[in-house]
Amino acid sequence: MSDHDMGIGLDGRQYLNAILAREAVDVSFLSPAFSAKAALTPVINSWGGNLVQSVSPSGSFAKGTANASGTDVDLFISLHPSTTYGLREIYLTLFNALRDVGYTVRKQDVSLGIRVGLIDVDLVPGKQQTPLTTDHSLYRSRADTWTKTNVQTHIDVVRAAGRQSETRIIKLWRDQNRLEFPSVYLEFVVIRALQLNFSGSLAERVWTVLRFLADNFAAVRVVDPANGSNVISDDLTLAEKLAIERAAQFSLTQQTWGSIVR
Structure with a gap:
């Protein structure tokens, strides 16, 4: 599936990469x-x-x-x-x-x-x-x-998954939609949504995450990889999860990436 097939133009990759560059974080000792x-x-x-x-x-x-x-x-x-x-x-x-x-x-x-x-x-x-x-x-x-x-386990799992770019875009989308969506929860949801996804396009992968959020996200159970009895998805109420679903459903109706995230 191409960016064009998704109805959001052919410039998705460039647009999203420009956002990532703008939002780059200083990781030096002066950070x-x-x-x-x-x-x-x-x-x-x-x-x-x-x-x-x-x-x-x-x-x-x-x-x-x-x-x-x-x-x-x-x-x-x-x-x-x-x-x-x-x-x-x-x-x-x-x-x-x-x-x-x-x-x-x-x-x-x-x-x-x-x-x-x-x-x-x-x-x-x-x-x-x-x-x-x-x-x-x-x-x-x-x-x-x-x-x-185990904080180190969380760091290791997220780093090993290699979904940092997609996660950063979805975090911006969350913030711009003023959604309650804890970052740890969001990070593991992005990894889940993109399991076995080998698409070469960042835009396609972000679109896949939005579809995952739009499609019965409220029913998805997410557990702490460092403690199976800690259900991270319980940190949000049903109403908060449904707000995420609705925001994702609305984003999927948009014709340009600029209408989805900026």
Whole structure:
């Protein structure tokens, strides 16, 4: 199937590649992610002391799925397995430590959101479960419970899938349609939608993802590859999933890529 067959013109590949170039993210040591880490590391070390094993960029930045516009910087804080504090206490004491030094802090389920200069930063504190694994336990503030996950597994799965370009376009589409669609969930959905898809055209692959979202997306079950009992698709309500379906269905009726994503 060609771009023309999809009714959206022959310039889809050029158009989408131009968007990707515009939205390219700085990954150097002068980048926003590393600047935020440098600014926050003293605060984090003061809070956690020698229990802090590492503070590392994670999320979209580490996976190669970030866009220059509308992307938070994710920093994962790994605490030593010997940490005796409970997960709720870890989360709340970090909240207090950030607030005490002047940050306005937002509770965002497993993360704490702050603004460092012009940069939105999501801090995710986690306690390593044992020295033999990189699995971590995270506090989930919305449900006042905990979950097990592995941030490095998420990074490895997304990088190995090689769907960064398609994911970045769909993230822009999500943001421009003001949809509630967590990035981790979105990334795994794009990978699922493009399983065994060997199309040479970026436009065709993005179109395939939109068709996947438009076609009963609400019924698709997505689980955490690092923890089969963590159902990522449960993070959205049925109404939020149906909003994604409707937005994708509308996009499929458009005649130009400029009407779909910009």
